[in-house]
Amino acid sequence: MQVPLSWYLVVAAALFCIGLYGVLSRRNAIGILMGVELMLNAVNVNLIAFWRYVEAVRATMAGQVFAIIVITVAAAEAAVGLALIIAIYRNRHTVDVTEADQLKL
Amino acid sequence: MTANFFFNLTWLIPLFPLAAFAIIVLWTNRNRLLSTWVAWIGIGLAWILSWIIFWLAGYHAKYLTASVENYPVPLFSTPTGSTELQVGFQVDTLTGLMLFMVPFVCLMIFIYSKGYMNYGTQAVDSRYSRFFAYISLFACGMLGLVVSDNLLTLFIFWEVMGLCSYLLIGFWFEKKYTDPNRITPKQASLKAFLTTRVGDILMLAGMLLLYIQTGTLTFKEIFSTEVLEQLATTYAFGQVPWATVIAILIFGGAVGKSAQFPLHVWLPDAMEGPTPVSALIHAATMVSAGVYLVARTFPLFVAVEGGTQLAVVAFIGAFTALFAGTMAIAQNDIKRVLAYSTISQLGFMFAALGIGAYVAAVFHLITHAFFKALLFLGSGSVIHGVEHGHHHSEHGGHGHESPEGDLRSGGFDANDMMNMGGLLRRMPATGWAFIVGALALTGIFPWAGFWSKDEILADAWNAFVHGTEYGVAKFWPIFVFAMLALAALLTAFYTARLVFLTFAGRPRTEAAHHAPESVPSMTWPLIILAVFSTFLGLFGMPWASRVYSLLGEYGTIMGEHIPHGEFNALVAGISLFVAGLGWLFGWLLYGRKPLVEAVDPIEKPLGPVYTLLKNRYYIDQLYHKVLVRPVINLASAAYAFDDRVVIDPIVDGVGRFGRWLSEWLKKAVDNPIIDGAVNGVGRVTTWFGEFMRATQTGQIQNYLLVAVVTILFLLILFLVRT
Amino acid sequence: MSMQHVVFIILSAIALIGALGVVLNRRLFRSALFLVLSFVGVAGFYILLEVELLAMIQLLVYVGAIAILIIFAIMLSRQAMVADDKVLNEQWILGGLAAVVLCATLVYVLVQVNWPVVEVTVPANSIQRLGESLVDPNGFVLPFEVASVLLLVALVGAVIIAREK
Numbered sequence: 001m002q003v004p005l006s007w008y009l010v011v012a013a014a015l016f017c018i019g020l021y022g023v024l025s026r027r028n029a030i031g032i033l034m035g036v037e038l039m040l041n042a043v044n045v046n047l048i049a050f051w052r053y054v055e056a057v058r059a060t061m062a063g064q065v066f067a068i069i070v071i072t073v074a075a076a077e078a079a080v081g082l083a084l085i086i087a088i089y090r091n092r093h094t095v096d097v098t099e100a101d102q103l104k105l
Numbered sequence: 106m107t108a109n110f111f112f113n114l115t116w117l118i119p120l121f122p123l124a125a126f127a128i129i130v131l132w133t134n135r136n137r138l139l140s141t142w143v144a145w146i147g148i149g150l151a152w153i154l155s156w157i158i159f160w161l162a163g164y165h166a167k168y169l170t171a172s173v174e175n176y177p178v179p180l181f182s183t184p185t186g187s188t189e190l191q192v193g194f195q196v197d198t199l200t201g202l203m204l205f206m207v208p209f210v211c212l213m214i215f216i217y218s219k220g221y222m223n224y225g226t227q228a229v230d231s232r233y234s235r236f237f238a239y240i241s242l243f244a245c246g247m248l249g250l251v252v253s254d255n256l257l258t259l260f261i262f263w264e265v266m267g268l269c270s271y272l273l274i275g276f277w278f279e280k281k282y283t284d285p286n287r288i289t290p291k292q293a294s295l296k297a298f299l300t301t302r303v304g305d306i307l308m309l310a311g312m313l314l315l316y317i318q319t320g321t322l323t324f325k326e327i328f329s330t331e332v333l334e335q336l337a338t339t340y341a342f343g344q345v346p347w348a349t350v351i352a353i354l355i356f357g358g359a360v361g362k363s364a365q366f367p368l369h370v371w372l373p374d375a376m377e378g379p380t381p382v383s384a385l386i387h388a389a390t391m392v393s394a395g396v397y398l399v400a401r402t403f404p405l406f407v408a409v410e411g412g413t414q415l416a417v418v419a420f421i422g423a424f425t426a427l428f429a430g431t432m433a434i435a436q437n438d439i440k441r442v443l444a445y446s447t448i449s450q451l452g453f454m455f456a457a458l459g460i461g462a463y464v465a466a467v468f469h470l471i472t473h474a475f476f477k478a479l480l481f482l483g484s485g486s487v488i489h490g491v492e493h494g495h496h497h498s499e500h501g502g503h504g505h506e507s508p509e510g511d512l513r514s515g516g517f518d519a520n521d522m523m524n525m526g527g528l529l530r531r532m533p534a535t536g537w538a539f540i541v542g543a544l545a546l547t548g549i550f551p552w553a554g555f556w557s558k559d560e561i562l563a564d565a566w567n568a569f570v571h572g573t574e575y576g577v578a579k580f581w582p583i584f585v586f587a588m589l590a591l592a593a594l595l596t597a598f599y600t601a602r603l604v605f606l607t608f609a610g611r612p613r614t615e616a617a618h619h620a621p622e623s624v625p626s627m628t629w630p631l632i633i634l635a636v637f638s639t640f641l642g643l644f645g646m647p648w649a650s651r652v653y654s655l656l657g658e659y660g661t662i663m664g665e666h667i668p669h670g671e672f673n674a675l676v677a678g679i680s681l682f683v684a685g686l687g688w689l690f691g692w693l694l695y696g697r698k699p700l701v702e703a704v705d706p707i708e709k710p711l712g713p714v715y716t717l718l719k720n721r722y723y724i725d726q727l728y729h730k731v732l733v734r735p736v737i738n739l740a741s742a743a744y745a746f747d748d749r750v751v752i753d754p755i756v757d758g759v760g761r762f763g764r765w766l767s768e769w770l771k772k773a774v775d776n777p778i779i780d781g782a783v784n785g786v787g788r789v790t791t792w793f794g795e796f797m798r799a800t801q802t803g804q805i806q807n808y809l810l811v812a813v814v815t816i817l818f819l820l821i822l823f824l825v826r827t
Numbered sequence: 828m829s830m831q832h833v834v835f836i837i838l839s840a841i842a843l844i845g846a847l848g849v850v851l852n853r854r855l856f857r858s859a860l861f862l863v864l865s866f867v868g869v870a871g872f873y874i875l876l877e878v879e880l881l882a883m884i885q886l887l888v889y890v891g892a893i894a895i896l897i898i899f900a901i902m903l904s905r906q907a908m909v910a911d912d913k914v915l916n917e918q919w920i921l922g923g924l925a926a927v928v929l930c931a932t933l934v935y936v937l938v939q940v941n942w943p944v945v946e947v948t949v950p951a952n953s954i955q956r957l958g959e960s961l962v963d964p965n966g967f968v969l970p971f972e973v974a975s976v977l978l979l980v981a982l983v984g985a986v987i988i989a990r991e992k
Contacts, residue, residue, distance in 0.1 A: 002831045005944055008872070009937040011839045015846055015865075017930035022850035024810050024922030025915050030900055032806070034849050034862050037893060041869045044885075052876045053944045061953070061960045065967045067881055071888050072974040076981030078893045082900040083989035089904045090991075098916050101803030810918055813925050820932055 008049035016042035029085045029095045033078065040074045116194045118154050118204070119249035119262070122147040122211075122241040129238040140234035141219050144241045148215050151248055152208035162201035195254035195324065199467065203251040203397060206471045210389040210478050211244045213630035217482050218381040220627035221489060236276060240385060243269035247390045251397065255323040256312050259398070260305075263362070266391050267305065271298040273386065274378035290377040297371040304361015304368055308398075311354025318347050328404040337408040352405045352414035355398065356421075363395030363451045366425040370725050372448055376440040376520075380485025383440060388447055388477035396454045396470050403463060419459020423588040426452030430595030434602065435711075435718035438520045439484045442603050446546065447477055449592055453561055456589055460582050462564030469557035472641050476545035476554060479634035483539035486623040486631065487607060490532050492519040494619035522606040525617045529608035532622045536608045538631035543604050545638040547597040547684045553642035555680070562589055563676040590683050597684045601691020609696055834875060842868030853914050855901050863894045877949045880957065 015038060022035025044067045051063020089095050125147025133139040218240065222230040230236065246265035253259040275294030282289060288296070316322055318339065319332050326332060336348035359365070364372035364387075372392070376383055386392070399406065399418065406414050426449045433445035450473050457466035518524065529536035545552040548559065568582035612618040622628065694706050708715050717723070800807075845865025852858045866889045873882035950956060960966035 002829050003835045003875070005942045006937050006940075007835060007839075008876075010934050011842065011872075013930055013933040013937060014843055015869075017926040017933070018843070018846040018850055020813065020929065021923055021926035024806055024813065024925065025919035026850065027913055027916050028855055030855060030897060030904070031850075031858060031914075034858055034897060037862065037889070037897075038846050038849060038865060041866065041889070045869060045872055048873060048876050048878055048881065052878070052949070053942065059950055059956070061957045062967075064878055064881055064953075064957050065960060065970070067878075068884065068961075069970055069974050071884060072978060075888055075893055076977050078896055079985040080981050080988065082896055083985035085900060086903055086989045095904050096913075097806060098804055100805075804916075806916060806922075807918060810922055810925060813929065814921075817925060817929050817932065820929075824932065824936065 005049060005053045008045060012042045012045040012049065015039075015045065027096050027098055029088070029097050030082070032097065033081050033085070036081075037074060037078065040070060044070050114154060115158060115196050115252050118151045118158075118208070118252055119245045121151040121154075121245075122248065123245035125241040126238050126245060129234055129241065134234045134238075137224060137229065137233050140237050141224065144237035145212075145215055147241050148208060148212050148244055151244065152212050155204035155208045155248075158196060159201040159205040162196055162198055192258055193254045193323075194252040196252065199397075199400060200251055202467060202471060204248075206474050207247055207251060207390055208244070210474050210634075211240075211247075211385065213634055214381050214385045214389070214478060214482065215240065215244075217384075217485070217627050217630040218379075220624040221379065221381050221485055224626075232276070236273075236379070239269055239272050239276070240381070243273065243386065243391075247394065250394055254325065255321075256315070256327075256402075257322045259401075260308065260312060263308075263358070263394065263398075264305065266386070266394065267298060267301055267362075270301070270375070270386050270391060271295070273382040274375045276378055276382065280377075288374045288377065293371075293374040293377040297375050300368050300371040301361040304358045306357075307354045307361070308358025311351045311357070314347065314354065315351045318351075324401065327402075333404055333408045336405070346409050348405055348408040349414050352402070352408075353417055355402055355405070356414065356418055359395030359398050359455070360421065361395075362398075363392045363455070364448050365395075365421050365452060365455060366428055367724075369425065369429065369448050370721075370728060373436075373441045373444040373721070376438065376444050380440065380481060380488065383444070384478045384481035384485070387444065388481050389474040392447060392451055393454075393470050393474060396451060396458070396466065399455065399458050400463065400467055400470075403458070406458075407461070415459050415461065417459075419456050419582075419585050422452045422455025422457070422459055423585045423592075424452070425449070426456060426592040427588045427595070428452075430592045430599070432718050432721050433599040434595060435715055437522050438518070439487065439522050439525075439603065439607065440481070440520055442522075442599055443477070443480055443484060446480075446596065446599070449596060450477070450546075453558065453589060453592070456585050457561040457564060460565055460568045460585055462561055462568070465557065465560040465564050469561060472545070472553040472557040472638070475634055475641060476542045476552075476638040479538060479542035479631060479638055480546065482627070482631055482634070483535055483542060486535040486627050487525065487528060487532065487539070487620075488519045489623055489627070490528070490535070490620035491525060491616050493621055494531075495519060495614075495616035497619040498615035519616070522603065524614045525607045526613040527609070527611045528617060528620060531612070531617070531620045534622060534628040535631060538628070538635040539608070540604060541635040541638055543600045545642075547600050547687065548593060548680055549684055549688075550681060551639075551642065553638050553640075555684075556642035558593065559677050559680045562586060562593075562680050565589060566676045590679060593680060594683045594687045597687020598690050601688045602695050605691060605695035831875070834871075838868050838871040838875065840868075841865070841871065856898070859894060859898050859901055862897065863890055866890045866894060878953070880954050 019035045019038030019040075019042060022038060023032050026032050026035065047063050047067045047070070051066075055063050085095055088100065092099070122144075125143050128143050129140045133143055215237070218236065222233050222236055224233065243266055246262045246269060249262035250259050250266070253262060271294045273294075274297050275290045278291045278294070280290050312322065315327065315336075318336060319327060321327060321332075333348070336351065337346050339347050361368045372387055375387055378386075406418065429445045429448035429452060433442050433449065436442045436445065450469070454466045454469050454473070457463075457469065541552070545554040548555040565582050565586040569586060612620075711718070720726075800811075842865050845861045845863075845868055848861030849858045849865060852861060866885065870882045870885040870890075873879070873885060961971045962968050
């Protein structure tokens with residue numbers, strides 16, 4: 001445990017923010033989805049780092065379980081999201097989210 | 106049931122007819138029979154109560170030596186500034202006598218009115234119920250006046266009668282005549298009201314001065330010795346004491362109400378009203394209210410030794426008596442002759458008061474009421490009959506109209522005696538009752554008028570011979586006597602003329618030929634009044650005058666000595682002689698050879714004098730020219746000036762200013778500020794809307810960015826805080 | 828500066844460069860590949876943190892399933908991809924700014940906090956323990972089951988949504 005916890009956390013934060021940038025700024029729906037995956041990964045890193053450095057003393061596996069669940073959710077979400085994107089693509093022949101602007105008054 | 110019990114009910118007397126008025130106006134207006142009975146019951150109850158009280162007052166006066174019922178009962182008082190005005194009623198022998206006469210004569214007239222207003226026939230007057238309401242209100246006014254214990258309520262009831270007089274004279278206000286010189290009821294009622302108003306103003310002035318000087322208007326207090334003393338000794342201006350000023354002013358009111366010269370002009374024209382009105386108001390009650398007023402305030406007149414107020418009264422009275430008599434002989438309208446006769450007789454009464462013959466004046470007042478009412482009602486009956494006869498002959502059927510001549514009957518005047526003649530045969534009951542009245546009026550023994558008129562003449566003579574108690578200059582009474590005697594002569598003459606023209610000879614027109622006798626509701630009052638006219642005088646026979654016994658002691662209580670009218674054979678002889686002479690002339694001219702044509706035999710001999718008399722000395726025209734026209738012109742000028750120079754510019758100015766102001770406001774305020782504000786709001790809203798719309802991009806990434814930024818913001822905020 | 832540090836730095840470089848590649852690349856396919864790289868980097872982190880099982884799961888699921896899935900989807904929407912001249916949307920400046928600021932803030936905070944670190948060794952039978960806790964009624968059986976249901980639902984949902992009518 002020579003690497004300080006904060007390093008992991010910083011990397012996770014950086015990863016998260018990069019993913020956030022991807023979500024906020026990319027046009028392509030699949031690109032956005034990839035950004036989301038990055039963010040989830042960052043979260044996982046965070047969780048495991050904390051588990052390893054703080055929680056492990058109690059010998060519960062909470063951190064790992066949490067991370068596994070996150071991965072599960074990420075998978076489900078990716079599947080559904082991509083299915084949606086394909087469905088939209090079939091309808092509109094575009095995956096550009098700027099053209100999907102009906103969510104307004 | 107003591108006397109006091111009834112005396113305490115005196116205030117009810119005027120309330121019965123007042124209630125009748127209210128009931129008719131509010132409820133029974135449409136039902137004629139009910140209205141008639143309501144009015145009859147109202148006056149009937151007043152009459153019964155009045156006679157009870159009269160009898161009790163007289164009874165007490167005779168047998169109670171101590172105090173005659175000078176019974177003022179304060180009802181309530183109104184606080185007015187520094188003093189309080191007492192309102193109450195009063196019963197004494199003078200009131201008692203008035204209460205004897207007024208409700209009874211009113212009752213007779215009320216009964217007569219039913220037939221006169223054509224109840225039950227096709228020609229029934231359209232405002233029948235209203236008539237009964239008015240005369241009930243009038244009766245309330247007169248009765249209230251008589252039982253008042255202070256000048257204020259007296260004046261109030263005085264004015265009520267003035268109002269009713271206006272309403273009743275102008276009762277047929279829609280009547281118009283073809284002859285433009287003939288006065289219409291509408292004009293006549295206004296004339297009556299305004300002329301009596303002049304008198305009322307003088308009276309009001311007198312009352313105000315009295316109040317200022319003494320602080321009270323109640324009779325009992327005014328006639329106390331201290332107050333009279335004060336009024337007699339304090340001077341208004343120069344050598345003239347307050348008592349004189351006030352008395353003359355109050356007499357001014359009597360001059361107006363009792364149609365004495367120079368305010369006599371309204372009474373003859375008041376004959377435009379229905380005949381019961383003429384009988385009620387202008388013979389029996391209202392005009393005698395003036396005499397009553399002077400009689401009631403008599404202590405004020407005699408307060409000053411040798412004061413001029415009595416002389417003024419006497420002179421005006423005597424002059425009017427003669428003056429009116431001269432005009433009566435040239436009138437062809439039956440009612441106008443009687444009107445002038447009334448003015449003349451009232452002059453007699455005032456003359457009597459002026460020379461101190463208090464008892465004689467009141468006595469004559471009472472008897473005159475009876476026979477004058479009789480005469481008026483009789484004339485009404487005659488006119489009614491002639492009208493019916495006219496329609497009978499004109500239309501050959503029953504086309505009844507309102508009794509007096511009007512436009513619709515093609516100018517046929519049923520009042521004109523020249524259209525009558527020979528009516529004694531056609532209308533015997535009316536005729537004989539009328540003749541009784543005529544005998545009473547002219548003062549033929551033993552009818553009532555003889556006793557009362559003779560007493561006046563006797564007192565005048567005695568005053569001349571023995572001097573009055575009031576220090577009036579010695580020669581005054583002889584003038585009075587002479588004028589009154591001459592007036593009596595004229596009275597007999599024009600009365601005889603009246604009787605012969607109407608009832609003697611042959612009918613001069615078809616109308617008179619067909620005139621029917623009147624219905625019983627009209628003839629019975631005539632008969633009853635005729636009986637009174639015959640026998641009433643006996644109560645005033647000088648040697649056993651009941652009237653004197655009633656009033657004399659009242660006078661004693663008042664502290665004045667009323668002269669007892671001793672029977673003077675010389676005067677009685679003169680009075681009978683004069684009356685007989687008048688009748689003789691009348692018979693010679695009109696009775697011996699009853700007129701066949703409608704030409705008056707005295708017209709030619711008198712010539713221009715006749716014209717002068719017929720036109721009433723042109724006094725009406727004079728008043729119109731000197732008083733009425735200028736006022737009307739002034740009013741028109743003022744109106745025109747006001748309207749065109751004052752009001753129009755103001756109104757236009759206001760209008761223009763308003764327009765200018767609104768335009769300016771529009772430019773300065775409305776457009777920039779309000780429109781600006783409204784438009785501004787719109788613009789801001791639009792801009793804001795557009796601005797806000799930008800947030801609704803529909804793009805999720807935008808929303809997400811916003812969320813992220815918000816979280817970031819909060820994060821940094823927390824960071825900075827800690 | 829021990830071996831761990833160096834490894835850490837290399838791994839973080841891989842992960843971060845992979846991430847940057849994902850978000851900055853013009854071509855979508857290459858982004859997907861960079862995504863795989865990033866996943867691998869993260870898997871390396873797991874190994875460094877002595878949770879080997881998770882590293883394997885990461886590789887299997889993320890790289891083996893999700894990344895493949897993404898590539899499938901990219902392939903299936905190729906038409907639009909060719910005319911892909913615009914990568915960024917209108918708000919990329921703000922987005923970038925927000926991300927940078929957020930990163931800065933987080934880093935600032937994370938560095939300063941005194942984390943309650945505990946020195947402990949990972950138990951040898953951690954995998955066994957993990958398995959037990961997943962099915963232990965007092966443990967995490969419920970989330971485990973719910974996650975299963977979630978996967979089922981997602982499967983069904985995805986099939987329905989992407990179905991050809």
